[in-house]
Amino acid sequence: MKKRDVIIACDFASAAETFRFLDRFESEKPFVKIGMELYYAEGPAIVREIKRRGHPIFLDLKLHDIPNTVRKAMAVLSRLDVDMCNVHAAGTIEMMRAAREGLTRPDGTRPLLIAVTQLTSTSQERMQRELLVNATMDETIVRYALNTKEAGLDGVVCSPLEAGMVKKACGRDFLTVTPGIRFADGDAGDQVRITTPARAREIGSDFIVVGRPVTAAADPVAAYRRCVVDFVGTM
Ligand code: C5P
Numbered sequence: 114m115k116k117r118d119v120i121i122a123c124d125f126a127s128a129a130e131t132f133r134f135l136d137r138f139e140s141e142k143p144f145v146k147i148g149m150e151l152y153y154a155e156g157p158a159i160v161r162e163i164k165r166r167g168h169p170i171f172l173d174l175k176l177h178d179i180p181n182t183v184r185k186a187m188a189v190l191s192r193l194d195v196d197m198c199n200v201h202a203a204g205t206i207e208m209m210r211a212a213r214e215g216l217t218r219p220d221g222t223r224p225l226l227i228a229v230t231q232l233t234s235t236s237q238e239r240m241q242r243e244l245l246v247n248a249t250m251d252e253t254i255v256r257y258a259l260n261t262k263e264a265g266l267d268g269v270v271c272s273p274l275e276a277g278m279v280k281k282a283c284g285r286d287f288l289t290v291t292p293g294i295r296f297a298d299g300d301a302g303d304q305v306r307i308t309t310p311a312r313a314r315e316i317g318s319d320f321i322v323v324g325r326p327v328t329a330a331a332d333p334v335a336a337y338r339r340c341v342v343d344f345v346g347t348m
Contacts, residue, residue: 114144114169114196115144115345116319117314117318117319117320117344117345118144118169118320118345119143119144119310119320119321119323119337119340119341119344119345120143120144120145120146120171120290120320120321120322120323121143121144121145121146121322121323121324121327121328121337122146122148122173122292122322122323122324122325122328123135123145123146123147123148123151123328124148124150124151124324124325124328125150125151125328126150126151126154127151127154127155128151128154128155128158128159128162131151131155131159131163132162134328134333135163135166135168137333137334138334138337141334141337142166142167142168142169143168143337144168144169144170144171144196144320145163145168145169145170145171146170146171146172146173146322146324147159147160147163147170147171147172147173148173148174149173149174149175152172152174157193160172160193160194160195161193161194164193164194164195169196169197170194170195170196170197171195171196171197171198171199171290171320171322172190172193172195172197172198172199172224173198173199173322174190174198174199175199175200175201175229176199176200176201176204176212177200177201177203177204177208178204178208179208180204180205180207180208180210180211180212181211183200183204183208183211183212183215184211184212184214184215185215186215187211187212187213187214187215187216188215188216190216191215191216191217191218191223191224192218195224196224196225197224197225197226197227197290198216198224198225198226198227199226199227199228199229199270200212200226200228200229200266201228201229202228202229202230202257202258202260202261202269203229203257205260206260206263206264209228209260209261209264209265209266210264210265212226212264212266213226213264213265213266225267225268225288226266226267227261227266227267227268227269227270227288227290228257228260228261228264228266228268228269228270229269229270230253230254230257230258230261230269230270230271230275230279231250231253231254231257231271231272233271233272233291233292233293233304233305233306233307234303234304234305235250235305236250236305236306237249237250240253250306251275251278254269254271254272254275254278254279255278255279255282257269258271258279258282258283258287259282259283261283262283262284262287267287267288268283268287268288268289268290268319269287269288269289269290270290270291270292270322271289271290271291272291272292272293272306272307272308273289273291273293273294273307273308273312273313273316273318273321274293274306274307274308274316275289275291275306276289276291276313276316276317276318277316277317279317280317288319288320289317289318289319289320290318290319290320290321290322291313291318291320291321291322292304292321292322292323292324293305293306293307293308294307294308294309294310294313294321294322294323294326294340295307295308295309295326296309296310296326296336296339297309299326300325302325309343310323310339310340310343310344311343311344313344314343314344314345314346318344321340321344323337323340326340327340
């Protein structure tokens with residue numbers, strides 16, 4: 114796995130659609146994010162098949178439940194050979210610790226485990242009004258990131274705009290995986306806290322997660338390459 118990379122959010126409804134998309138890439142094997150829609154539709158078989166084709170995988174199921182349930186669910190997921198998976202930091206330090214314990218394989222290895230701070234579709238106004246969180250968005254993100262570090266996880270999912278302050282609070286080695294990426298000339302859609310691939314690199318993202326700007330592009334391979342060049346520097 115590369116230290117800095119572009120992860121494509123394969124938010125497709127079926128295996129057929131996913132492979133039609135992945136077949137467009139010839140020799141490149143982009144890092145693929147499998148989210149709830151695809152996983153719930155196709156189950157673990159889709160993970161095994163994408164892995165067999167040589168793609169690194171981020172299994173984005175955002176677990177959030179009582180610690181015992183999360184521990185056991187992670188133990189099952191650890192048998193899938195994914196490279197990264199995640200939980201919600203809102204589940205508390207105890208839940209995150211349980212996730213990490215459950216995820217570890219008998220040989221001591223495990224995928225990277227990261228925690229979602231606040232979804233990049235959530236605005237501070239909605240967080241305060243609907244969730245009764247009185248802190249600011251930045252305070253919440255930093256606190257969730259520190260909790261994640263304390264629980265022994267590898268990093269967080271956050272907006273690219275927050276990657277710098279997360280690194281400052283948790284250290285350079287603490288990973289930031291950032292969705293909410295848009296080209297300067299693209300559509301924001303439902304995302305609120307967004308920036309471009311190049312700016313995400315400047316702020317300190319380790320991995321950017323890009324969905325619709327690639328999957329809905331007229332030429333997805335070209336859009337992916339544009340992200341890689343802007344974010345990583347070279348193809
Ligand atoms: O299409 P778009 O680029 O907005 O896709 C972003 C992806 O990142 C989606 O799969 C979404 O579920 C995911 N994500 C997010 N914000 C988070 C965590 C994950 O947008 N905080």
